[in-house]
Amino acid sequence: MNSRVLPLMAFVLLVALLVVGLKIADRKTQLPSPLINKPAPAFNLPVLGQAGRTMSRESFLGTPYLVNFWASWCVTCRVEHPVITDLARSGALRVIGFNFRDENADALAWLAQFGNPYEVTLVDLDGRISIDFGVYAAPESFLVDPSGVIVFKQLGAMTHDIIETEILPRIASMESGN
């Protein structure tokens, strides 16, 4: 075979990969995260829509909470939004939004349009905290126990099924453990 064709073939493969990437964007699977059973990464972030106020990891100690990374540019976040809203309304745990790599105005407009399920939304403007959390795809959610340890990670859209089988049992065991 003519070796001069190899670069072109490699490039065709790359384009094919990108096309496939478009198709599978919504198909999410479990990612074994090295953060499971480790303390949540430290953060100290401004609160969306409340000028001057910031909150840190320490602010949330003592109760279980869900960290939900989202952004206005993330289509899948809209898909999971009703599920997150139901979870927040159920009062099972605190739901904290982490808005990353986004524009504040877009984020506020997004919440105004779809409703705001979050107790607070923290602004991770440059995405550094999302890197600490190992987030490479939005949405991602982390269940953190009262001592600040991550016990579960959901890559991709949250579903009612996952809430029933993964989130709620873990919260129940935390409470019985206490």
Next chain:
Amino acid sequence: MTVELGQIALLAALLTSFSLGLFPMIGTYTGNRRLMAISTSAALIQCLLLLVAFGILTSAFVNQDFSVEYVARNSNSLLPLHYRYSAVWSAHEGSLLLWELILGLWIAAVALFSKRLPEVFRARVLAVLGWVSAGFLLFILFTSNPFGRLIPSAAEGLDLNPLLQDFGLIVHPPLLYMGYVGFSVAFAFAVAALLGGEISRDWVRWSRPWTLVAWAFLTIGIALGSWWAYYELGWGGWWFWDPVENASFMPWLVGSALIHSQAVTEKRGAFGNWTLLLAISAFSLSLLGTFLVRSGVLTSVHAFASDPTRGIFILIYLALVVGGSLALYAARAPKMIQGGGFAGLSRETLLLINNLVLTVMAAMVLTGTLYPLLIDALGAGKISVGPPYFGFLFSWLLVPMVLALPIGIYSRWQQDSASRLAGRLMWPLLISLVVGAGFWITVPGIGLVAAAGVSGGVWVTAGSLFYVGQHMSKKKHFKIPASILAMTLGHVGLGFFLIGVSLTSATSSEQHLRMEAGDQHVMSGYTFEFNGTRIVQGPNYTADEGEFIVAKNNREITRLYPQKRQYAQRGNSMTEAAIDPGFTRDLYVSLGEPLDDRGQAWAVRIYYKPFIRWIWLGSILMMFGGFLAAGNKRYRRKIRANKTEQTGTKEVTA
């Protein structure tokens, strides 16, 4: 009122770029000299129109025209004047316009400074650049128009992202884009050579100065980005293997391979096809990088489809530009001549090692960046890729390159003898081993890897400097040829960079503290005394400013004033680190959060960063090496008896 004119200017630029791409190209195949001559005027007119469009957007920022959506989103009436200029390229739409403007400037430079190239070849180069420009203008006009109106007009702007309100942002993107976009010239020369088919290796000589200038700009652009991240992000880090950084690093790696393989091809005729491929790849990776970053794809691979129009446009544009040129390569490259053979130990072999390592590095960064997508597509699960992957592979890949580098400088083309090289390199080798061992023994906690890194940096630096010394001792007159000086600057820069990276990563110290006014902390022999904070008022922010008195051996060295800023309009808080820079160490203090209600206790981070300046010092030396090499008189000399002379690029860099 006038932004519509900007829109019209962009449309006119699009039409001009079509004529630039179409008519001269037709002329080269029909032998019509008048059609080919269109290329010059079209290139200049296009550049002028882009300047007009860019000027109009800038004036909308300067005059605070919040009826323009892009201005309203990225500016504010309190924004200081100088940031209103740089705010033009602070977000997606304006960035793309800057990219396109710089492409227009490069095209105009090629039109002005390559009049002595063969007529047909020159027309083809400009036509290829015309198509690149047309594709980009279509992208801007259809998916990312910066001139959109906001109806009704906004009363006040949203303000510029505070992270970007900084000197670093003013200069970083234009320089980076000069590099990115500059590779389009080498790309166009390669494609024009492939179209011509009969051109042997002349195109390499003609394209070398352009490539070197682009590479030098990219070098300093990346270095500035790293410096900006260091002082602005408040983390004390200088490189994060962030996808955005990787996107600029890939073209740099391939560009570095390209400037070396061009040397082999020009001098020896070898690596001809490889050089073509690298010239195509460098620009392709620039395009890939620019688009991935600007479309937000890399912030999260799954956000690729977040704006379907942009995502699809990216794929089509990439497929046409890269796929088209690679198809041309596949069809035409075998006809190109190949150089003579060379022995196992020769300069060719050593430069081959350089090229292999740099290419593998680029492939590794590409893989690491696209890995989540790749693994997902293969259905093999999901793995996050981070600094451990990059850092590990990079340090190992550097080993063969660093070892081979000085040998390559001394080696002869075609064939060389090991004993001759060993004799020449004995002293640099000894010095590097002694210095490395010295650091290992005397610096506590440095570790073997970092000591080896220092040793490698010294090996490269000493090898380069000794070469200049030996070269001069053979000459009667005391003058270093510019080409040797350029090469030496570039390699000494790399040596300094390696030394800086090794020492910084191994011997930095940092402390995260809770400090109240009056508290002292001793780190690495320096005493940091916290004097409390006061409120300071900036143009569009208020800040808590801390005062730290830094002393060593009971003598005050400096006072540092880190700030915690609150930007009113966006409600962001920003950490403004205070740094005392030095040739052998930086002292770095950043103010975290207040830890009590009275504002007495603060979270404070202090860093001691030895030799971190050497990282950027090395980069600056590399940049000067690139510019100096590009200015070489050789490229301006007549290369044939007929009218095929290349003009220099000194003018271009101005």
